[in-house]
Amino acid sequence: MGKPTDLVQGTLDLLILKTVSLDPMHGWAIAKRIQQVSRDTLQVQQGSLYPALHRLEQQGWIKAHWAETDTGRQAKFYSLTRSGRTQMERELVNWDRLSEAVNLVVHEA
């Protein structure tokens, strides 16, 4: 899953929102975390990751600040805002409904 079209925009948003809801992270770490937790199934490329991050920031669901990483470099960390948390929950509900519906159709015995 390298291509941006493979992942519906709302789903990528959900992945990002969920990831930063646990800890503030920079873009690189977000991509790595998603990859790890999904057991290498989902690999978000920077071509889709950063536009998504910037869009979410513009919409006020995540906010950014520059800070030092543990290796001493400066990086842009993203964290969840309050409205971002609301949005995340909303997207979660949508995702559950969607995946359940798809499951029903494709696993129809």
Added chain:
Amino acid sequence: MRWIEKLRLRIRSLLQRTQVEQDLNAEFNFHLEQLTQEYLDRGLNPKQAREAALCAMGDITQHQEECRDMRRVSLIEHLCQDLQYAGRMLVKNPGFTAVAVATLALGIGANTAIFTLVDAALLKSLPVSNSPELAVIEQLNPRGEANPLSYPLFEEIRERVPAFSGVFAALDGTYRVEIDRLDGNQIATAELQLVSGEYFDVLGVQAAVGRTLNSRDNLTAGGHPVAVLSFWKRAFQGNPEAIGESFIVRKQVFSVVGVAPPEFFGEAAGMAPDIWAPLMMQPAMNNGQSLLSNPSVSWLRHGTNEIRGGSKRGTSRDGRLPDPAQS
């Protein structure tokens, strides 16, 4: 505080573009460094690691452009959304909307009216040459109120006061008249002002088309059935040039000899006559009754364009014409 944060973000996007650009570059550089480090960890040498990282990143410029697009498009999208939302809310609250609209209308209307008034009365000068020099000649009654003058007095002043280089008399107001075509059909109503022949010359106003009235239009009562049209009314006969056209007012035939320039509206703010005709035609306006030789009827405003000898405006108390040497 969500909308404040969003607003701040949008303002930041607009105002701090350079900073945003630097941040964007720094962010991608950081990612590149991390990717390079990963390849280093896998055992590539620094040069290979960097190349591999660059290759894996793909077209960085394009990614950055997409990020910029995200911010820009969001701005416009949000603007449209906000406008739509505002529209919906206004429709949902018709009472509030009505009050808001009425208040705005009242405020704007009142301000416009007051400004127009002040502008016309105080700020704009008259559309005549030498307008600071123009003076009005009035007579003061015992209470100090200004009154108009009579026609014989005008003739006296004109002949006998050399200090006034040019004097005119004008009706203090306008007649509202019906204009008929020669065949008797009514064309329009208009405001008509009677003025002495030298009116336009004293004010220094040149005709836009044709000629203005001149002092030869002052000679005989009823003998000068000519008219000058206001620029904006010149087309009432359907002929934009109108020179030579005739019309009938109060059973008197007039013929158009000229059109005033567009910026000229008269000698006083607040008036806007459509037609100027010679004072000599006054009897026709009043059913043949002439006021021209009657010294006790005061109906005319007098003005002069220049008081020679540099004397200032002043008052004469003893009924004699003011001595120009005095102030």
